[in-house]
Amino acid sequence: MAFTDLTDVRLFHTDDGPAAPARTLLLVHGWGSDSHEWVQHIGPLARRHRVLAPDLRGHGASSVPDTPCTPRAMAADLAALLGRAGTGPVTAVGHSMGGQVVGLLAADRPDLVDRVVTVDPGYGFDPAETDPLPAAVRALHGPDPVGTALALDSWSTTPATPDWIRTWHERRLRAARPRVLAEAFAGMFTDPGAIGPRPAAREHLAGRAQPALSFWHHPGRAAWERPLLPPGSRVVCWEGAGHRLHEERPADFLRELEDWLAGTDHER
Template sequence: MPYADVGGNVRLFYTDDGDGPPLLLVHGWGADSHQWSWHIDALAAEHRVIAPDLRGHGYSSVPDTGNTPRMMAEDLHHLLSRLGVQQVIAAGHSMGAQVVSILAVEHPEQVRGLVAVDPGYGMTAGIARGFPEMIAGLRGEHPHAVAEAIDEWCTNAATPAVIRRWHKRRLYGMPPHVLAQAFEAMFTGPDAIGVRPASDDYLARRQCPVLSIWSDPERAKWEAGLLKHPASKVVCWEGSGHRLHEERPAEFVHLARGWLGTL
């Protein structure tokens, strides 16, 4: 499987399947590109599908510092350049939706469209009040137990046991400093875009069409008010867990392929 040096002594693992318009798939916090195993074959029937492990995750390099969505987006910018890919549609789940949104804002020429899957942004102040304690726990004596407790928020009765188990095992394999750095940079760091109103100000700068798929109707309605491009679309699968694309893979592929065909 391929690796690419993207600068700063960071080497990304990625897979590259299919042929057609390029599609970049970006996983969430504490996961890796295996998260897209439910979808790659179907999407690769019509697209060139590139699925990287973000820095600090999976088989990619684990830097001591810089494990943030902004640096991850820069890594992807360099990866696409290394692969000779001028423009992609970028899909991201959770933290990955932050990463691809940053890529779209900072390098708009590279991103033709976005698919945001239950994005890790738009958090309200009420939710955000708990983040400092979570970050302190991730930096404490039992970071993986704290990460597992945080991950409970990602599941509900709709989540199959195999998905719960897969992500629990993946979290316990993560370097603790990566979990803490990435979570902090998403929500409480000086450049964080995960909490309103920082989310509003930054995401309004996206100029490309966006398909956003939510499990939370309130945040779905909120993001609908930010989207400018006429081809943008917001969908809510109320009752799903946070990893709704894993819980409902066939429906996700059907929705994504239909929307991609309109671009």
């Protein structure tokens, strides 16, 4: 079934994999994106694993509820979706805002998540980076939310980023619901309890027990997170890559992911 109706939202998702999967992977996209972000990964992963790839509330083909579209609400949606799908514990994989979402899901529902994979997650930002963000939230509520979103996203690419990735995500942002962009961004960085700023992120990581595989393009954030993760974790830094590392280097991403999963299986 491509859609699941929850209490206040209808989620689009795909569910692929063999009859006897090695494990279940939950793939969660980032801010202003949708599950098409994982088109280079779903097929290869689904050869061995069950792969669920949802559109988060307010994104893609999922509905826009009257209730807030924040990372915490998105994590609650995914908990309900996993319950409906009967997955048991999953490896939760999230990019950017999706990294926040799977982290919150793992912290709040450890019964549903046994491993966490984050791809340039939307947390661990220092004060110099977060101080301007309240103004960004106000601009997202202003007369040109799409222009604001595009400006905020401009740091995500480098000259080496393939043009198709840049164009694809620009088109997604232009199609996004402005209210959703504003609520989700505030939920990441400026709302009470947001885990984007570094002090809150540190507290969040302290409450997360699952081993983690974490990808970063920023060596400073990689170095900051490395000692905060539990045993069995690994931090990978691809300096010089853009924010969407998994899309820029899909084969490398899949190899790192499968190698780490095999290692955690061996340790258990």
